[in-house]
Each structure stands twice: as C-alpha cells, then as structure tokens.
Amino acid sequence: MERTRWGRLATGFTIAGAAVMVSPAVVLAQEAGGSFITSNGAAWLGGAIGAGLAIIGGGAGIGRIGGSAVESMARQPAAAGQISTAMIITAAMIEGATLFAVVVGMMAVLKQ
Secondary structure: OHHHHHHHHHHHHHHHHHHHHOOHHHHHOOOOOOOOOOHHHHHHHHHHHHHHHHHHHHHHHHHHHHHHHHHHHHHOHHHHHHHHHHHHHHHHHHHHHHHHHHHHHHHHHHOO
C-alpha cells in the first residue's frame, strides 16, 4: 500500500513538472524566432534527468540489498559474515555502475 502511494505521488510530481515546462508562460518568455529547446538545452535536460534516474535506481538497489541482508542475518545469525561480505561486494558493484551512469549524464550536460 505504501509503495502505491509513493508511486502516485511521484507520478503527480512528474506530470506537474511536465505541465510547467510546456506552459505558455515558458514558451512566450523566449526570444522571437527561437525554438522551444535548443540542442544544447536538450543535452543538459537529458543528462540531468539521466543522472537523477541513475542515482534513484542505485539508491533503491542498495537499500534493497541492505534490507535483505539484515533480514537474512536475523533469520540465520551463523551466516552473518558471509552475508555481509556478499552484501558489500554487491553494493560496491551497484555503486560503480551508478557512478558510471552519473558520469555519462554529466558528460552529456557539460559537452560543448
């Protein structure tokens, strides 16, 4: 139930943000003859959204790994050492993939 509520809230914020981005006030605030978004602006927007999604995904993955590891240790305390080692290795791999995705997103933002 909690996950559904957060999903609806995130969807609402996404729709509200999209509505603000395409509202007439934003379009009319530009210079005459200009396009809605330039190629440089699209790169910035795409890179920023990509980096943000990578951070969200990495955080969700590491949180799920930590929660599962703690639950496993509570059920079988004798295997806590092996579970901790596997958890740290997996979390480091997710962190590395997340960092790579953020760097790629920032390269898209900072390209000249």
